[in-house]
Amino acid sequence: MPRTLRYVHIDVFTDTPLTGNQLAVFTDARELDAATMQALAQEIGFSETTFVLPSEVSGQVRIRIFNPREEMLFAGHPVLGTAWVLATSLQRAVIELETGKGVVPVEFDRDESGALVFGRMVQPTPTISAVDDTESLFAVLGVRGSVLPVELYDNGATHIVVTLDDDAAVAALSPDPAAIALFGVTGVNCVSGAGSLWKNRMFWPGGEDAATGSAAGPIACHGCRHGRGEWGEWIEISQGVEIGRPSTLFARADGAGDAIDRVLCGGRAVVVARGEFRF
Numbered sequence: 001m002p003r004t005l006r007y008v009h010i011d012v013f014t015d016t017p018l019t020g021n022q023l024a025v026f027t028d029a030r031e032l033d034a035a036t037m038q039a040l041a042q043e044i045g046f047s048e049t050t051f052v053l054p055s056e057v058s059g060q061v062r063i064r065i066f067n068p069r070e071e072m073l074f075a076g077h078p079v080l081g082t083a084w085v086l087a088t089s090l091q092r093a094v095i096e097l098e099t100g101k102g103v104v105p106v107e108f109d110r111d112e113s114g115a116l117v118f119g120r121m122v123q124p125t126p127t128i129s130a131v132d133d134t135e136s137l138f139a140v141l142g143v144r145g146s147v148l149p150v151e152l153y154d155n156g157a158t159h160i161v162v163t164l165d166d167d168a169a170v171a172a173l174s175p176d177p178a179a180i181a182l183f184g185v186t187g188v189n190c191v192s193g194a195g196s197l198w199k200n201r202m203f204w205p206g207g208e209d210a211a212t213g214s215a216a217g218p219i220a221c222h223g224c225r226h227g228r229g230e231w232g233e234w235i236e237i238s239q240g241v242e243i244g245r246p247s248t249l250f251a252r253a254d255g256a257g258d259a260i261d262r263v264l265c266g267g268r269a270v271v272v273a274r275g276e277f278r279f
Contacts, residue, residue, distance in 0.1 A: 003277075003278065003279060004276050004277070004278050005032075005276065005277045006027060006274070006276050007024050007025060007026045007027070007274070008025045008027065008273075008274050009023070009024055009271070009272050009274070009275065010023050010025060010084060010269050010270065010271045010272065011023075012077040012078075012080055012081040012084070012247075012267065012269045013077060013211035013248060013269070014211075014247055014248065014268060014269070014270065015268040016270065018272065019240070019245055020077075020210060020246075020269070020270075021077045021209065021212075021247060022046045022210070022245075023048060023049070023082070024041075024044045024049040025049075025050050025082050025085045027086075028052060029064070030053060032051060037051050037064060037066050038066055038071070040277065041066035041068055043277075045068055046068075047067055047068075047077075047206065048065055048072065049066050049078075050063050050082045051063065052086070055098060057103060058096065058098075058103055059096035060086065060090070060096050061095075061098065062099075063079075063082050064100075065100075067206070068206065071100075072100070073157070074101040074123075075213065076121070076123070076157075076211075076212060076214040076216060076249075076265055077211050077212070079097055079104050079106065079121055080119050080265075080266075080269060082097060083095040083097055083106035083108075084108075084116060084269040084271075087119070088116060091114070092108075093107060093108060094106065099156070100156060101155065104122065104124070105121065105122055106119050106120065107119065118266060119267065119268070119269070120250070120266030121264065121265055121266065122262060123213075123263045123264065124156050125260055125261075126153040126154055126155040126217070126263065128151050128152070129154075130151060130152070131151060134146070137150065137188070138162075140175050140179040140180065141188070142175065143173075147163040147164065147165060148226045148228070150162055151222065153222070155218065155263070157186040157187070158185040158186045158187075159188075159215040160183065160185055160187070160188045161189050161191060161215075161222045163191055163192065163228075167192050169192065170191065170192045170199050170200075171201075175203050177203065178205070180203045187202040187203060187204040187212060188202070188204070189201070189202045189215045190202075190203070191219055191222075193223075193237075194223070194228040194229070195229065195230075195235075196233065196236060198219060198223070198236070199238045199239070200212065200216075200219060200237050201239065201242065202215055208243050210247050211245070211247030211249055211267075212239065212249075213267070216250070216251040217251050217263035217265045219251060220251035221253040221255075223235065223253075224255065225260075231254060231255050231256055232252065234250050234251070234252045235252070236249070236250055237249040237251060247267075248268075249266075249267050250265065250266045250267055251263070251264065
């Protein structure tokens with residue numbers, strides 16, 4: 001007798017169907033082991049797939065996040081997208097998700113009808129380290145250097161941030177994914193911007209990501225720490241245009257000097273399909 005598993009397909013960091021970053025959410029994964037979760041994530045082929053499980057600590061639910069290659073401790077668009085799916089039916093103002101990096105709360109705004117219009121999460125505060133082999137990195141990217149220091153942010157996902165002169169320089173990039181994989185990180189983020197408006201392209205071994213929530217918070221931190229942004233101010237990040245999945249992410253870093261107190265990331269999402277897996 002084949003099993004039937006229901007899932008929701010939601011586009012995240014957008015309010016327009018068929019844009020943003022795709023996510024599959026299996027809303028009841030109690031009967032699945034890790035190997036089956038990984039096989040489903042590979043079968044679907046999205047950058048991430050999430051599996052909802054009963055709470056073990058203090059959240060409403062526990063989630064496991066898989067990309068087609070491996071399980072992840074934390075990722076931004078899976079957290080927002082999963083919380084969005086759950087909040088639609090639970091009618092809660094805040095959904096707390098237990099992740100591999102602890103409990104992540106996602107707070108929602110609703111319109112007069114009660115429909116979700118915006119969600120924001122408090123992300124794990126990243127640790128920061130310098131990237132030593134910048135010459136190899138620049139060679140892979142095909143750039144001469146970075147406007148700001150090149151640093152690695154780790155909030156459960158690991159993101160290198162490289163800052164280029166302008167949006168055109170970011171748009172022109174076309175690095176080899178196999179070469180990107182050699183750096184051993186979740187992604188290499190190439191950004192431009194200042195103040196409240198930024199552009200990002202995130203390259204990873206699977207190609208290019210449409211919207212990277214786990215990098216949005218670190219990008220806000222990076223701008224504030226290096227004088228291109230203001231602590232406590234929201235920034236808007238454009239991503240995914242070059243791969244036909246335009247996305248809009250919002251992020252904020254609270255702190256002072258070089259010290260980060262809190263990191264937030266927010267955006268919108270839209271459910272585009274519901275389905276079943278039978279196997």
